[in-house]
Amino acid sequence: MRMAVTMGDASGVGPEIALRCYANGELANDVVVYGDESILKAGAALLQLDVPIHTVEESNHAIEGSLNVIDLGLLTAKDLTPGILRKDSGAAARAYVERATKDALKGEVAGIVTLPINKEATRMSDPDFMGHTELIAQLCGVQNYSMMLVTDDVAVSHVTTHVPLASAIQQVTKHKVRSVIELTHETLSTNSQIPRIAVCGLNPHASENGLFGNEEKQHITPAINETIEGGINASGPYPADTIFHQAIHQNRYDAVICMYHDQGHAPMKLLNFESAVNVTIGLPIIRTSVDHGTAFDIAWQGTAFTKSLGHALRYAWKLASRRQSL
Numbered sequence: 240m241r242m243a244v245t246m247g248d249a250s251g252v253g254p255e256i257a258l259r260c261y262a263n264g265e266l267a268n269d270v271v272v273y274g275d276e277s278i279l280k281a282g283a284a285l286l287q288l289d290v291p292i293h294t295v296e297e298s299n300h301a302i303e304g305s306l307n308v309i310d311l312g313l314l315t316a317k318d319l320t321p322g323i324l325r326k327d328s329g330a331a332a333r334a335y336v337e338r339a340t341k342d343a344l345k346g347e348v349a350g351i352v353t354l355p356i357n358k359e360a361t362r363m364s365d366p367d368f369m370g371h372t373e374l375i376a377q378l379c380g381v382q383n384y385s386m387m388l389v390t391d392d393v394a395v396s397h398v399t400t401h402v403p404l405a406s407a408i409q410q411v412t413k414h415k416v417r418s419v420i421e422l423t424h425e426t427l428s429t430n431s432q433i434p435r436i437a438v439c440g441l442n443p444h445a446s447e448n449g450l451f452g453n454e455e456k457q458h459i460t461p462a463i464n465e466t467i468e469g470g471i472n473a474s475g476p477y478p479a480d481t482i483f484h485q486a487i488h489q490n491r492y493d494a495v496i497c498m499y500h501d502q503g504h505a506p507m508k509l510l511n512f513e514s515a516v517n518v519t520i521g522l523p524i525i526r527t528s529v530d531h532g533t534a535f536d537i538a539w540q541g542t543a544f545t546k547s548l549g550h551a552l553r554y555a556w557k558l559a560s561r562r563q564s565l
Contacts, residue, residue, distance in 0.1 A: 240299075246273065247356055248355065254274060270352075272307065278318065285539060297347060313330070324359060326360065329364060340526075343525070350526060353371050354528075381522055386519060392511070396497070419496055420463070426520045436495075440455045440476035443478070
Protein backbone atom coordinates (compact mmCIF):
# COMPACT_ATOMS: atom_id res chain seq x y z
CA MET A 240 0.00 0.00 0.00
CA ARG A 241 1.19 3.50 -0.81
CA MET A 242 1.05 6.80 1.04
CA ALA A 243 -0.93 9.60 -0.63
CA VAL A 244 0.73 13.00 -1.12
CA THR A 245 -1.55 15.89 -2.08
CA MET A 246 0.37 18.34 -4.25
CA GLY A 247 -1.17 21.53 -2.83
CA ASP A 248 -1.80 24.83 -4.61
CA ALA A 249 -0.31 24.80 -8.11
CA SER A 250 0.83 28.42 -7.73
CA GLY A 251 2.90 27.56 -4.66
CA VAL A 252 5.85 25.40 -3.75
CA GLY A 253 3.94 22.14 -3.11
CA PRO A 254 4.09 20.50 -6.55
CA GLU A 255 7.58 21.92 -7.07
CA ILE A 256 8.76 20.20 -3.88
CA ALA A 257 7.23 16.88 -4.95
CA LEU A 258 9.02 17.06 -8.31
CA ARG A 259 12.38 18.09 -6.89
CA CYS A 260 12.22 15.44 -4.16
CA TYR A 261 11.62 12.76 -6.77
CA ALA A 262 14.37 14.09 -9.03
CA ASN A 263 16.81 14.13 -6.10
CA GLY A 264 15.97 10.55 -5.12
CA GLU A 265 14.28 11.74 -1.91
CA LEU A 266 10.84 10.37 -2.81
CA ALA A 267 10.41 6.60 -2.73
CA ASN A 268 8.09 4.55 -4.91
CA ASP A 269 5.80 3.97 -1.93
CA VAL A 270 3.93 7.24 -2.59
CA VAL A 271 1.27 8.37 -5.03
CA VAL A 272 0.64 12.06 -5.72
CA TYR A 273 -2.92 13.39 -5.86
CA GLY A 274 -3.05 16.40 -8.15
CA ASP A 275 -2.91 17.39 -11.80
CA GLU A 276 -0.60 15.61 -14.22
CA SER A 277 -0.53 18.63 -16.53
CA ILE A 278 0.80 20.91 -13.78
CA LEU A 279 3.47 18.42 -12.77
CA LYS A 280 4.63 17.89 -16.36
CA ALA A 281 4.68 21.62 -17.07
CA GLY A 282 6.50 22.21 -13.80
CA ALA A 283 9.12 19.56 -14.54
CA ALA A 284 9.76 21.25 -17.88
CA LEU A 285 9.95 24.67 -16.22
CA LEU A 286 12.51 23.41 -13.70
CA GLN A 287 14.31 21.32 -16.33
CA LEU A 288 13.84 18.15 -14.28
CA ASP A 289 13.87 14.66 -15.76
CA VAL A 290 10.89 13.21 -13.89
CA PRO A 291 8.91 10.39 -15.55
CA ILE A 292 5.25 10.83 -14.59
CA HIS A 293 2.81 7.92 -14.70
CA THR A 294 -0.92 8.51 -14.32
CA VAL A 295 -2.91 5.89 -12.43
CA GLU A 296 -6.61 5.56 -11.65
CA GLU A 297 -6.02 3.88 -8.29
CA SER A 298 -3.00 3.72 -6.00
CA ASN A 299 -2.60 -0.03 -6.45
CA HIS A 300 -2.05 0.56 -10.18
CA ALA A 301 1.17 2.47 -9.49
CA ILE A 302 4.42 1.30 -11.07
CA GLU A 303 8.08 1.44 -10.12
CA GLY A 304 10.44 3.97 -11.68
CA SER A 305 7.97 6.84 -12.12
CA LEU A 306 6.29 9.54 -10.10
CA ASN A 307 2.82 8.00 -9.84
CA VAL A 308 -0.04 10.49 -10.02
CA ILE A 309 -3.78 10.24 -9.52
CA ASP A 310 -4.81 12.95 -11.97
CA LEU A 311 -7.97 14.86 -11.08
CA GLY A 312 -7.83 16.74 -14.37
CA LEU A 313 -8.81 20.10 -12.89
CA LEU A 314 -6.00 22.29 -14.24
CA THR A 315 -4.04 22.50 -17.49
CA ALA A 316 -0.46 23.48 -18.26
CA LYS A 317 -1.46 27.11 -18.87
CA ASP A 318 -2.76 27.24 -15.30
CA LEU A 319 0.79 27.00 -13.95
CA THR A 320 1.20 30.62 -12.84
CA PRO A 321 3.84 30.73 -10.09
CA GLY A 322 3.00 33.01 -7.19
CA ILE A 323 -0.40 34.08 -8.53
CA LEU A 324 -3.44 33.84 -6.25
CA ARG A 325 -6.11 31.97 -8.24
CA LYS A 326 -9.59 30.72 -7.47
CA ASP A 327 -9.23 27.64 -9.69
CA SER A 328 -5.93 26.48 -8.20
CA GLY A 329 -7.30 27.02 -4.68
CA ALA A 330 -10.38 24.94 -5.49
CA ALA A 331 -8.25 22.24 -7.11
CA ALA A 332 -5.97 22.04 -4.05
CA ARG A 333 -9.03 21.43 -1.88
CA ALA A 334 -10.26 18.74 -4.28
CA TYR A 335 -6.95 16.83 -4.09
CA VAL A 336 -7.29 16.65 -0.31
CA GLU A 337 -10.92 15.58 -0.46
CA ARG A 338 -10.19 12.73 -2.90
CA ALA A 339 -7.15 11.52 -0.96
CA THR A 340 -9.05 11.61 2.34
CA LYS A 341 -11.90 9.56 0.90
CA ASP A 342 -9.43 7.02 -0.50
CA ALA A 343 -7.71 6.78 2.88
CA LEU A 344 -11.07 6.18 4.58
CA LYS A 345 -11.68 3.34 2.11
CA GLY A 346 -8.26 1.85 2.91
CA GLU A 347 -6.91 2.43 -0.58
CA VAL A 348 -3.88 4.37 0.72
CA ALA A 349 -1.99 4.04 4.01
CA GLY A 350 -2.62 7.68 4.90
CA ILE A 351 -2.17 11.17 3.51
CA VAL A 352 0.65 13.70 3.57
CA THR A 353 -0.41 17.18 2.53
CA LEU A 354 1.62 19.82 0.75
CA PRO A 355 0.51 23.42 1.38
CA ILE A 356 -2.79 24.99 0.41
CA ASN A 357 -3.23 28.75 0.21
CA LYS A 358 -6.20 29.53 2.45
CA GLU A 359 -7.03 32.81 0.71
CA ALA A 360 -7.14 31.14 -2.70
CA THR A 361 -9.26 28.24 -1.47
CA ARG A 362 -11.72 30.58 0.25
CA MET A 363 -12.49 32.13 -3.13
CA SER A 364 -14.53 29.01 -3.90
CA ASP A 365 -15.16 27.80 -0.33
CA PRO A 366 -15.69 30.82 1.97
CA ASP A 367 -15.92 28.59 5.05
CA PHE A 368 -12.54 26.90 4.47
CA MET A 369 -10.36 27.15 7.60
CA GLY A 370 -7.49 24.82 6.74
CA HIS A 371 -6.40 21.28 6.00
CA THR A 372 -6.97 20.10 9.55
CA GLU A 373 -10.57 21.24 9.77
CA LEU A 374 -11.45 20.02 6.25
CA ILE A 375 -10.05 16.53 6.77
CA ALA A 376 -11.73 16.20 10.17
CA GLN A 377 -15.05 17.20 8.61
CA LEU A 378 -14.63 14.67 5.80
CA CYS A 379 -13.87 12.00 8.40
CA GLY A 380 -16.95 12.95 10.44
CA VAL A 381 -14.79 13.75 13.47
CA GLN A 382 -15.29 16.57 15.95
CA ASN A 383 -12.77 15.50 18.58
CA TYR A 384 -9.39 16.20 16.96
CA SER A 385 -6.36 18.44 17.31
CA MET A 386 -3.23 19.67 15.56
CA MET A 387 0.11 18.34 16.78
CA LEU A 388 3.57 19.49 15.70
CA VAL A 389 6.32 16.90 16.05
CA THR A 390 10.11 17.14 16.07
CA ASP A 391 12.83 14.79 17.29
CA ASP A 392 12.84 16.73 20.57
CA VAL A 393 9.19 17.24 21.49
CA ALA A 394 5.58 17.06 20.31
CA VAL A 395 3.23 20.02 20.73
CA SER A 396 -0.56 19.71 20.61
CA HIS A 397 -3.00 22.61 20.40
CA VAL A 398 -6.30 23.12 22.19
CA THR A 399 -7.27 25.73 19.57
CA THR A 400 -5.74 26.58 16.19
CA HIS A 401 -7.18 28.61 13.31
CA VAL A 402 -9.51 30.93 15.18
CA PRO A 403 -9.20 34.56 16.34
CA LEU A 404 -7.38 34.87 19.63
CA ALA A 405 -10.50 36.21 21.35
CA SER A 406 -12.39 33.08 20.25
CA ALA A 407 -9.51 30.83 21.28
CA ILE A 408 -9.74 32.07 24.86
CA GLN A 409 -13.44 31.22 24.97
CA GLN A 410 -12.75 27.74 23.58
CA VAL A 411 -10.32 26.78 26.35
CA THR A 412 -12.70 24.57 28.33
CA LYS A 413 -12.13 21.63 30.66
CA HIS A 414 -13.63 19.25 28.12
CA LYS A 415 -11.45 20.50 25.27
CA VAL A 416 -8.22 20.54 27.29
CA ARG A 417 -8.85 17.04 28.59
CA SER A 418 -9.63 15.80 25.08
CA VAL A 419 -6.36 17.12 23.65
CA ILE A 420 -4.34 15.62 26.52
CA GLU A 421 -6.00 12.25 25.90
CA LEU A 422 -5.48 12.39 22.13
CA THR A 423 -1.82 13.28 22.60
CA HIS A 424 -1.34 10.43 25.05
CA GLU A 425 -3.03 7.99 22.67
CA THR A 426 -0.95 9.11 19.67
CA LEU A 427 2.43 9.00 21.41
CA SER A 428 1.96 5.93 23.59
CA THR A 429 3.62 2.66 22.69
CA ASN A 430 3.84 -0.69 24.45
CA SER A 431 7.05 0.48 26.11
CA GLN A 432 6.52 4.21 26.60
CA ILE A 433 4.00 6.39 28.40
CA PRO A 434 4.55 9.99 27.25
CA ARG A 435 5.28 12.70 29.78
CA ILE A 436 2.83 15.50 28.99
CA ALA A 437 3.22 19.09 30.19
CA VAL A 438 0.21 21.41 29.94
CA CYS A 439 0.63 25.15 29.43
CA GLY A 440 -1.47 27.77 31.12
CA LEU A 441 -3.44 30.26 29.07
CA ASN A 442 -2.44 33.41 30.94
CA PRO A 443 1.02 34.85 31.68
CA HIS A 444 2.82 32.81 34.36
CA ALA A 445 -0.09 30.34 34.19
CA SER A 446 -2.08 33.09 36.00
CA GLU A 447 -0.06 32.85 39.27
CA ASN A 448 -2.93 31.29 41.21
CA GLY A 449 -5.59 33.53 39.73
CA LEU A 450 -3.77 36.86 39.75
CA PHE A 451 -3.92 37.15 35.94
CA GLY A 452 -7.07 35.20 35.09
CA ASN A 453 -9.20 32.26 36.19
CA GLU A 454 -9.03 29.90 33.19
CA GLU A 455 -6.34 27.80 34.84
CA LYS A 456 -8.39 27.18 38.00
CA GLN A 457 -11.69 26.82 36.20
CA HIS A 458 -10.74 24.66 33.23
CA ILE A 459 -7.10 23.66 32.79
CA THR A 460 -6.21 22.29 36.25
CA PRO A 461 -9.44 20.24 36.54
CA ALA A 462 -8.78 18.75 33.09
CA ILE A 463 -5.25 17.77 34.07
CA ASN A 464 -6.43 16.17 37.32
CA GLU A 465 -9.05 14.10 35.50
CA THR A 466 -6.49 12.75 33.01
CA ILE A 467 -4.12 11.88 35.84
CA GLU A 468 -6.92 9.91 37.48
CA GLY A 469 -7.28 8.09 34.16
CA GLY A 470 -3.65 6.95 34.24
CA ILE A 471 -2.10 9.62 31.99
CA ASN A 472 1.25 11.14 32.95
CA ALA A 473 0.18 14.79 32.67
CA SER A 474 1.12 17.79 34.79
CA GLY A 475 0.73 21.56 34.92
CA PRO A 476 -0.43 24.13 34.15
CA TYR A 477 3.00 25.62 33.49
CA PRO A 478 4.06 29.05 32.21
CA ALA A 479 4.48 28.81 28.46
CA ASP A 480 7.63 30.94 28.48
CA THR A 481 9.68 28.30 30.35
CA ILE A 482 8.16 24.96 29.48
CA PHE A 483 9.91 24.52 26.12
CA HIS A 484 13.33 24.98 27.71
CA GLN A 485 12.45 22.31 30.28
CA ALA A 486 11.05 19.93 27.66
CA ILE A 487 13.88 20.22 25.14
CA HIS A 488 17.02 21.22 27.01
CA GLN A 489 16.29 19.35 30.23
CA ASN A 490 14.40 16.41 28.64
CA ARG A 491 11.63 16.57 31.24
CA TYR A 492 8.66 16.16 28.88
CA ASP A 493 7.80 14.37 25.65
CA ALA A 494 4.86 16.59 24.76
CA VAL A 495 3.52 20.05 25.52
CA ILE A 496 -0.15 21.01 25.32
CA CYS A 497 -0.62 24.63 24.18
CA MET A 498 -3.82 26.63 24.45
CA TYR A 499 -3.68 28.56 21.17
CA HIS A 500 -1.95 28.55 17.79
CA ASP A 501 1.02 30.87 18.29
CA GLN A 502 1.74 29.62 21.81
CA GLY A 503 2.91 26.37 20.22
CA HIS A 504 3.80 27.33 16.67
CA ALA A 505 6.16 30.20 17.47
CA PRO A 506 8.67 28.20 19.55
CA MET A 507 8.43 25.14 17.32
CA LYS A 508 9.14 27.09 14.16
CA LEU A 509 12.03 28.86 15.85
CA LEU A 510 13.55 25.56 16.95
CA ASN A 511 12.79 23.30 13.97
CA PHE A 512 11.22 25.19 11.09
CA GLU A 513 12.45 22.83 8.38
CA SER A 514 11.97 19.51 10.18
CA ALA A 515 8.74 19.94 12.17
CA VAL A 516 5.86 17.73 11.04
CA ASN A 517 2.19 18.69 11.35
CA VAL A 518 0.01 15.77 12.48
CA THR A 519 -3.77 15.71 12.86
CA ILE A 520 -4.59 13.56 15.90
CA GLY A 521 -7.98 12.02 16.62
CA LEU A 522 -8.70 10.93 13.05
CA PRO A 523 -9.56 7.42 11.83
CA ILE A 524 -6.87 7.91 9.15
CA ILE A 525 -3.24 9.03 9.24
CA ARG A 526 -2.57 12.60 8.17
CA THR A 527 0.72 14.47 8.36
CA SER A 528 1.88 17.61 6.62
CA VAL A 529 4.87 19.81 6.02
CA ASP A 530 4.92 22.69 8.47
CA HIS A 531 5.18 25.58 6.03
CA GLY A 532 2.99 27.48 3.61
CA THR A 533 2.73 27.92 -0.14
CA ALA A 534 5.60 30.48 -0.26
CA PHE A 535 4.24 32.25 -3.35
CA ASP A 536 7.23 34.64 -3.29
CA ILE A 537 9.71 31.87 -4.18
CA ALA A 538 7.44 29.34 -5.89
CA TRP A 539 8.85 27.48 -8.90
CA GLN A 540 12.27 29.11 -8.61
CA GLY A 541 13.99 25.92 -7.43
CA THR A 542 15.02 27.46 -4.11
CA ALA A 543 12.39 26.17 -1.65
CA PHE A 544 13.76 23.63 0.85
CA THR A 545 12.52 20.10 0.22
CA LYS A 546 13.44 18.13 3.35
CA SER A 547 10.10 18.78 5.11
CA LEU A 548 8.26 16.40 2.80
CA GLY A 549 10.62 13.57 3.72
CA HIS A 550 10.12 14.24 7.43
CA ALA A 551 6.33 14.25 7.00
CA LEU A 552 6.40 10.99 5.03
CA ARG A 553 8.63 9.24 7.54
CA TYR A 554 6.38 10.21 10.44
CA ALA A 555 3.29 9.10 8.52
CA TRP A 556 4.83 5.67 7.96
CA LYS A 557 5.86 5.57 11.63
CA LEU A 558 2.25 6.16 12.65
CA ALA A 559 1.06 3.54 10.15
CA SER A 560 3.46 0.99 11.62
CA ARG A 561 2.37 1.89 15.16
CA ARG A 562 -1.30 1.36 14.28
CA GLN A 563 -0.54 -2.02 12.75
CA SER A 564 1.23 -3.13 15.89
CA LEU A 565 -1.69 -2.28 18.20
